[in-house]
Amino acid sequence: MGAGTHIPAREIPIPAYLSDVARKYLQPQPFSLPYPTVDDTAGWRAYADTVDAAITPMMHQISAQLDATVQELDAGSARVFDIVPAGAAADRKGIILDIHGGALILCGGELCRIMGMGTAARTGRRVWSVDYRMPPEHPYPAALDDCIAAYRALLEDHGPSEIIVSGGSAGGNLAAALMLRARDEGLPLPAGLILGTPEIDLTESGDSFHTNDGVDPGLRSLMPVNLLYANGADLTHPYLSPLFGDVTGFPPTILTTGTRDLYLSNTVRMHRKLRAANVAAELHLTEAGPHTGFPGSPEGAEIDKEINRFIAAALGDI
Template sequence: MNEQDMGKAQLPAREVTIPSHLSDIARHYLMPQPTPPPYPALNDKAGWRGYVTAAEENVLPMLRMLNAQSEAVVVERDANGAQVFDITPPGLSPDNRTVVLEMHGGGLILCGGELCRLMGMGSAQRLQQRVWAVDYRMPPDHPYPAALDDCMSAYRALLQERSPSEIIVSGGSAGGNLAAALILRARDEGLPLPAGLILATPEVDLTESGDSFQTNDGVDPGLRSLMQVNLLYANGQDLAHPYLSPLFGDFSKGFPPTILTTGTRDLYLSNTVRMHRALRAAGVPASLHVTEAGPHTGFPGAPEGLEIDREIREFICSRISQG
């Protein structure tokens, strides 16, 4: 074996079946998905705008249907220049002062506007908490650091209304990237940190160096490498910078207790477990929940997904009660 082949394993082609012990809803999430279109060239802004529009049009009908009966109250707010959907789920006690500052997913280019609002409504319902969903700016017209700037503006605005002990920061996928980067930057700029952080299968490594980027490639039905998107978002900046890839941050300087969730088929499994170990190594209280056969999307609405929702709600309650 020559030096070039060292560390490589040639695996036989094989079929990967969907486990029979999963719920029917969960099994549906693991069905193969259509191959997405190729990414445009990095300098093709019109092509990227068309890519985003087409991708969002595929998602909107489903989210509209899921939230058609929602009785959540949604108020659009200007938060120091950032656009925020302030969402209160039905039945929330007026004495509840907790606010979850949420950064939506979407690969750092998708799910703004109406999609952000709908996703925030879903989060408010699942978490049974008031949510500030940040409608942050995105490429191709607004690359880094526009999204993180917006999240920082929203956090500063929320600190004017709530004490840090009443705030939970949350993000899934690309939103997990921004949520973790927000914590690092807020700390570096001398802001008080929130009571806790939720990272759901977070995109915390834009260099895509983790093992699962290889081992779960094609096994996760809903996600592929986003390297071309990562480069578009970074706009020439070093992908390994902690504000772009929070996994590589210094957590020993201060970081809030964190709950992390992923699944064994998640392309971002390595992102999540490496972030968990990095936090633990720095002495940060961090819990990791890994769902059997879970893809990047998780299992929303399935019994397996409802278990994770319960864990996150319990995390929020535990962190706020200690504030």
């Protein structure tokens, strides 16, 4: 192995050409809580509860601006929020199975509901948001079990051509893993797949885990969380790191990331792998975009437009 490249300390400016909203996303973030040791169940529960509590007020402010009808459903062994945004056409058959982010340990329950409402608002589509089980109480494969259960339940009332599967960050891991497992179990795959800056390599082997470390203001290595989630399983297993799976036959896929995203390599490598397997895949990169992207900004609206165009094409706008 080569010696690598030593980069001297330097300041990386926030580009002046970004919108004011986007520039705020690139401000340094507060100090992150230290990770507990992998075997400290109580410590991890306290960690997740503390981070979720810190996020919740902001998320409630967002949800106050969203208008949707929400029902909580049991979908097989999984819990989902069935969300219909205000103004959605009653006869529209298409539906999005949305898998929330949160490092495979955060954003369940109420936060899952709010994040699903956000997806419904941005797309104008009915959404099933999967409130999957998470560590420390429920490590792998509980989350993937819940996602496959929700997908099976959705297939009972919808043809695969009516379904889009979407996941961001940790949800992107589970969305891609869902494709592999559904195919392995003989289920038809959906009409389209959305992977927003997906956490699809739990080994963190990509170049941007080094080049964007400290540059992405809101994300650091999640290796301790990855090990907690895997619960002793091999991190290279495709159900844990879908980047290493056989993606032959995947549905049309749209992938999004940004040049400052810690998961830039994940997204770029997955795009190239899909293209090599002759999957119709498109990659959209936001200049200076961090892992969160730029929600609520003109730059974020451009990505939303691309995603909605993709959804309409994949569903035939049913």
